[in-house]
Amino acid sequence: MLPIVGIIEPNEVQEIRARLVAANYHHGKLDTSWRFVDEKNHHQAREDEAILDLQRLVREALMANFQFKIYAWPSKWARMGFSRYGPDEHYGRHVDGWTQRNADGEMIRRDLSFTIFLSEPESYEGGELVLERLDGPVSIKLPAGSIFIYSTGVIHQVMPVRSGERHVCVGWIESRLRNEEQRNLIYELSLVHANMQKGELNLLVDKGISTLMRMWGDM
Numbered sequence: 001m002l003p004i005v006g007i008i009e010p011n012e013v014q015e016i017r018a019r020l021v022a023a024n025y026h027h028g029k030l031d032t033s034w035r036f037v038d039e040k041n042h043h044q045a046r047e048d049e050a051i052l053d054l055q056r057l058v059r060e061a062l063m064a065n066f067q068f069k070i071y072a073w074p075s076k077w078a079r080m081g082f083s084r085y086g087p088d089e090h091y092g093r094h095v096d097g098w099t100q101r102n103a104d105g106e107m108i109r110r111d112l113s114f115t116i117f118l119s120e121p122e123s124y125e126g127g128e129l130v131l132e133r134l135d136g137p138v139s140i141k142l143p144a145g146s147i148f149i150y151s152t153g154v155i156h157q158v159m160p161v162r163s164g165e166r167h168v169c170v171g172w173i174e175s176r177l178r179n180e181e182q183r184n185l186i187y188e189l190s191l192v193h194a195n196m197q198k199g200e201l202n203l204l205v206d207k208g209i210s211t212l213m214r215m216w217g218d219m
């Protein structure tokens with residue numbers, strides 16, 4: 001699990017929100033596998049050219065972020081969704097499916113799920129993303145422009161919004177590092193490496209990361 005605050009700049013969040021005003025929303029029940037029809041109670045933007053454009057904009061912003069890159073190691077991207085939760089809307093307990101078909105028909109394995117918050121937390125009540133970890137639930141509500149990334153196999157839900165509107169972008173990634181422990185280790189080593197002075201030790205850590213990636217990484 002990793003939060004990154006401010007991965008989307010405030011002016012870009014505004015731009016995305018402005019473009020979503022023109023989006024064509026439909027009920028989430030119309031667009032899911034049969035398993036979670038009962039759990040889905042929110043609205044999703046229909047995927048048209050404008051939404052595809054927004055997906056590209058978001059993907060570029062994420063890939064420009066160093067922390068995101070050294071954590072997520074995306075090899076394939078699933079299509080992203082833009083969701084809106086109004087009063088009394090929620091998404092009940094579920095696990096995201098482990099595969100998804102891409103726009104071009106290719107199947108991707110979902111290793112990581114993410115939520116990008118597009119509404120300021122003060123602008124709506126409720127609507128927390130709650131993940132059920134073995135050591136207890138984790139409740140997440142981040143400032144607009146932040147991302148929360150988590151392993152796709154975790155049971156999660158979005159609590160009912162009591163007032164206001166919660167706008168998010170959700171997406172899934174096939175990662176070069178499908179194993180969570182390996183991903184966490186590479187992330188921490190990469191942070192160490194990025195903050196080390198140049199020199200022999202720096203080179204050895206770089207060599208270590210590269211060796212581990214060759215041992216563990218999928219192409």
Ligand SMILES: O=C(O)CCC(=O)C(=O)O
Pocket residue numbers: 083091096115129156157158168170
């Ligand atoms: O809105 C969110 O934060 C997550 C929604 C979700 O769980 C999903 O779309 O699968």
Ligand SMILES: [Fe+2]
Pocket residue numbers: 094095096156
């Ligand atoms: Fe989900």
